[in-house]
Amino acid sequence: MSRALASPSLAVQRGILGAVLLIACWEGLARGLHLPAYVLPAVSDILVGLWSKRAILIDAAGYTLLEALVGYGLGCLIGIGLAVAIALAPALRAAILPLATAINSVPVVGYSPLILLWFGIGVSSKIVMVAMAVSFTVLLSMLAGLDRVDRRAVDLMKSFGASRFGVLWRLRLPTALPLLLAGMRVSTVRSVIVAIVTEMLGAQGGLGWVIYQAVLQIDFVQVWSAIFVASAASLAFFGLIGFLERKLLFWT
Amino acid sequence: PAAEPQKASLRLKWLPQAQFAGFYVAAAKGYYKAEGIDLTINPGGPNLLTENLVATGADTFGLSGGTDSVFAARDKGLPIVCIGVSHQITPFIFVTRKDGPVKTLQDFKGKTVTTWFTGANHVLNGMLAKEGVKADEVKIQPQQVSVTPFVDGNVDVITATYYNEFYTIQSRMPKDSLKTFVAEDYGITFPRDTLIVAEATAKEKPELVKAFLRASLKGWKDAFADPKGAVDTVMAAAPTLDRAQQEFMLTEVKRLMTAGAAAKNGMFWIDADAVKTAHDFFLKYGVISKPLDLVAAYDASFIQSVPLADRLP
Amino acid sequence: MAMPDWLRKLIRLLLGLAIAAVIWEGAVLLFGIRPYYLPRLSTILMSIAATPRAYVDGFLRTLAETLIGFAAGGAFGVFIGIAFFRVRALREMVFPIFVVSQTIPVIAFGALVVLWFGNTLLAKAIIAFYLTFFPVTVNTLLGLETVDPKQVDLMRSFGASNRQLLLRLQLPTALPQIFVALRLAASLSLVGAIVGEWFGDTTGLGVLLLQAMFTENVVAIWATLLAAALLGTGFYAVVAAVERRLVFWNAEQ
């Protein structure tokens, strides 16, 4: 309710205000202290650089977004699937959770040599890495959401003769939705990051690849341009899921 | 030497390994201390740019990527100076299977070649150009960490340093089943592992720089004299390393450090001709945007201040 | 009563591990998997036993970084979540910036991190912190927003101040959600610590991992992965245990 009531335009205005303040500080700092580009380039320089390299950056962003989106979708499916499996067969919990935690407690980059080895240097290894990172977050959020259900409400559903699946579909999933969506929202930014980081370890294209090249050429304006593009993409992605969240969670 | 040891740090281009044995030996044996330097050796890592850290003053000395990265840094206006060159010749080679389809550089056409885009790609392009092969005729791909794709036959040609990947490949394929392409055979030399300091350091603390070089050279001489001991010292810093590989690495590194002009002029010699060749090469291929003042970028005065006898291995 | 239950769980855990170990070892032997893809477990364990100090030191160092980053990230995340909840204008101004901050790959800025924080333990802890605080912020905010407005009304009718409302109602209600994020943060802070160690450090699991990766020492890669997994699962288990104690009323399973 409260969300619907808040004037969106005001929120947007404030968001823009925050961004403007930040950029002004940044610009002032870089210009005022005459920071060299390899410490912190000025925003204006970055924007100029961004414009001049726009073709390359757009290509790279498309490449990275493809990896991130596919990996994200896959990760969500896996995470939700595992959570649902656990909800339907609680015996699986003891098997899946520790394994998932163990796998997830190693940084994804740690697997990169193995993943790159197994899936090659192309798009598929990035997708696998993103899916791994996303699926765990989604699994945890979803499980927490599923467990949050009121036991009496479960009892009520059972008394209607609802199967495990019926309880899941009509009661536990809606209850879990707020937490699931929060997890999915957090995962959006991670998916882009993981794609970029993996690209930096070996890729044929993408923003991470651009950043990697730029670092080697000590071209920090280009590094920051790529980061700007990545941020914009993540932000859009984050906003999209946030929008979906507000649509789906009308009752909160 | 001053009564109070002066704090300084050396930023390596990578993690501790025999490639840097001399510095570790010098530190372990107290050579830096004897010169009045309290030296910390900081390892490198992926996406850590030694030039950057030295330019900003985070580290005093740096063992940076090579002539290529020094050029790039100077080109971008980073105030660093090269005070010595470690590997006098190109430290990497291009490896293929002896019984495979690739016999000459001409055969690279249409084949899958993996390489690092950290400078090795330029060397590859240069070699291909010399033979009249256009770069887009070859499937050049970024090389990943593992050599397994090559061993499995998914890649026709792989890039390898003498001291690391080449060892790994040999541990999995007999050496005589491999064929190598060496840059020098095509008139390209690509000196790497450059010692750098900030311009300010070079100007304001020349004695510190000289002292550092003296101590380091002593360390390297000791390392070559007693390779086993040197590997022990390195492995004390990184115990999980593979000893056999480290010993192999030290042997190869010695070869690279004492090759070319160093045989006559001693280690860390700055071979002005090699530097000029590399510079012109990069200029030609557009890796650097404008001609650089090589005298300002490569200051041989520091290394020359050390008596030749102390430089010869 | 408690003792046998505790013991039974432990035995079950050990049994599970033993079975997993046997399957691993057996599968490698049976299917003749090449060691570059998957080495035998026994080989890995032996390599750890060969240089135990390196792994123990690395483990402890990484643990310290993880703990500091986690504690700081958790506390900051909850604090900022509350601040955002309380001050809508602040949230609308700063939250997008937080999102943006999360889109920046730290790994691209190794040099900057070293520049700003040096090669200190603090630098790694800060990276761990950076990866940790965001999910905690998001979930804290979410948890605080799910409070039953009728319960808020009740507290307000008692004349509760905002602080009391927060401590006695809103935080307890949000606690289950916060813990979901904290469990996630347990894993993320470890990731941060390990990645942080890639910026030119001498000890830590991240250093070992990097070293093994680039010398293509597959056995050492797996050894480090196992150590990291142990650290991560252990830490996660501790957080989960604390959660079970604190969020007892929510326990469905």
Add this chain to the structure above:
Amino acid sequence: MQAARLPNPGPTTEAPQAQPKPEPLLEMRAVSKTFGAVAALSGLQANIAPGEFVTVVGPSGCGKSTLFNIVAGLEEPDAGGILRFEGKSCHAADLLGRVSFMPQRDLLFPWRNVVDNAILALEVEGMPRDQARAKALKMLPEFGLAGFEKQYPNQLSGGMRQRVALMRTFLFERDLMLLDEPFGALDALTRAMMQRWLLDVWQKYRRTILFITHDVDEAIFLGDRVLVMTARPGSVKLEQVVDLPRPRRPEIVTSPEFIRLKRTLLDAIEEESMKSFQSSIAQEKSQ
């Protein structure tokens, strides 16, 4: 019990006989239930004949809701208890989906509006949504909810929420209905109307009803039989057959038979309530 004057009382047929039938629909023997240290039920015994309307009264906390949970199949009684449904011995869990159960708290789903909450059970049974909605919409006025079909639970008053829960139970058509204080939050008239309506439904469809209430008037007015439960641990203290003729007029509450029954029941309940308070106090003292 207030007199209820309905807008349209509707035809009411003769009530079924309240005498115990040879074959009870539900049979419980020696049913006990313990929660940790708290014994909620102990050695409860009761038979419910098909088509019978049985009301249950007893002190607060004596185990009435626990009894319902068992009959709804949600809790298993402690070992030793015997349950028989439709002549066959069974576990509590076998009863899931075979009785329609209205819990004491409304348990409406916040993401479903009034209609969709009401059709929950129908959906579970597999009825297409549109059909279920159409069915529910027709019943809304009867429950005093017309015009509120699109509201969400947080926009309803307490009594309205309860009526939605009640409607949800009615739409789940089963032979045995368990109603746990369904009219607790209703005002006098709505309550009276709902009572009449419930009797109509019961007589028309011959469903068997078990009905918990705190209102002795209600218990007598509705029931063929009133079960009075003892203080915790609960068991049946008294089974009072209500031999008032049906259809019962609202005025019946002032009849001498009614008053006599009420007196008997109140005495029994009072005795038990006193016990439960005294045991509370004794417990307090002994600590």
Add this chain to the structure above:
Amino acid sequence: MQAARLPNPGPTTEAPQAQPKPEPLLEMRAVSKTFGAVAALSGLQANIAPGEFVTVVGPSGCGKSTLFNIVAGLEEPDAGGILRFEGKSCHAADLLGRVSFMPQRDLLFPWRNVVDNAILALEVEGMPRDQARAKALKMLPEFGLAGFEKQYPNQLSGGMRQRVALMRTFLFERDLMLLDEPFGALDALTRAMMQRWLLDVWQKYRRTILFITHDVDEAIFLGDRVLVMTARPGSVKLEQVVDLPRPRRPEIVTSPEFIRLKRTLLDAIEEESMKSFQSSIAQEKSQ
């Protein structure tokens, strides 16, 4: 209203006079409240004298809980409404913390056990926990909760939960108490005991009480005055002064004055309930 025979009725003093005082404690004039399209209250007007016990009855959904929310300071009435408390004109929000309010749903905190739920208001006031707990523990037996102090809400029966909520309200000692169906889920005897006990407290401490109920007997038995509300949008239809002497004995429910009052009130309520049903049905028809 059932006859209540208490174990120890305790001394009851003479009731305060129910005549309107020159200076009311709470004054409401032209109070309206609209939720979107639903008008819950419209032009409500009422005065509550200090020390008075006023009961409120009315059809379900007529706006009783809404009225309480306003008096508790939780909702502002629509513009134009006038609120005066202790003689001073004020906003609803000014009343926060000045009246003790028991909401219709118990709203117990699941992470607090019985005692800690009960002392919530005391804690908010700043009383040290130990002291508050000691105070609450002493009151447990009076609420039939002795021995349950360590239980958590999900382990309690419906009636017990309500008693905990009631206790929480009582421990928050304020001049004006708002009780929204406090005895809804209690059995007859517990209810009778709580009623007697409430009257005792009221007379001893001279608190002013506003009390919502659906039970007309209860409304008359307890109140100095009964407010009957109209159907939605709610306003006061009838203010019935109950001029029965105090202390009132349980037998009073059979007295002719009582029956006469009850008749008057029932007629008024019924009229309103009918309206609310008819408007429901009309709405349905018009769609």
